Amino acid sequence: MDKSICPRFEKAMGLLSQRWTGMIIYQLLSGPQRFCNIESSIGVSGRVLSERLKDLENEGIVKREVFPETPVRIEYSLTEKGKALEPLMKNIETWSHTWLNA
Amino acid sequence: MDKSICPRFEKAMGLLSQRWTGMIIYQLLSGPQRFCNIESSIGVSGRVLSERLKDLENEGIVKREVFPETPVRIEYSLTEKGKALEPLMKNIETWSHTWLNA
DNA sequence: TCAATTGGTTACTTTATGTAAGTTAGTATA
DNA sequence: TATACTAACTTACATAAAGTAACCAATTGA
Secondary structure, eight states, X not given: OOOOOOHXXXXXXXXXXXXXXXXXXXXXXXXXXXXXXXXXXXXXXXXHHHHHHHHHHHTTSEEEEEEOOXXXXXXXXXXXXXXXXXXHHHHHHHXXXXXXXX | OOOOOOHHHHHHHHHHTSTTHHHHHHHHTTOOEEHHHHHHHHTOOHHHHHHHHHHHHXXXXXXXXXXXXXXXXXXXXXXXXXXXXXXXXXXXXXXXXXXSOO
């Protein structure tokens, strides 16, 4: 009874079940943000955040924009593909409020 | 701008972003199953599966039932709390089919 | 008696994550 | 001019999590 699971589903699950990935996407749902803001908002280390943002950019879920101001400002935001994860995040929110106690 | 994230949401995300947890729940959506069936269906190692099933049982998401047949049969299934995650799983499925290529 | 099966556990290795210090570039301050 | 500060990372090192494979106990079948 070996593996008969949809590879797309498996890939999606692989992405979302990496530590911090979900929280980063959730955080970006509230709008474009800078590196240090994401870092302090969700409590992820810079080392891992940097790694995750690169992965998410490669997957086309997150967009990185450089504003050559002074000092330089770099903003991360969700692409359409990323924003399409909003219902899922809301779903997790709903489930957690129904089934987990504070 | 420090942590202002709902602790219930954070806990839910913490659960779901552990490796294999999502796949185990997804697999159990198709009905009660034995240890070795889950193991071979999703490709998780017995060592981690054992750990995850214990965690999920403690969280009240999975139920473990012993049937004293011969040889003994042990079945894992989703509780109501676990079944309530179905919409979420369907959501991941839908997203993956829309945004990931085979 | 010997091998096979289920549902695990144990010991050991490899990979992922956390922590903290360092880097680069551009100000601002003394 | 020298020092310090900030953002956005990167690097080196330590610890935690996951993978691999061997082992175990109970039961059954050849």
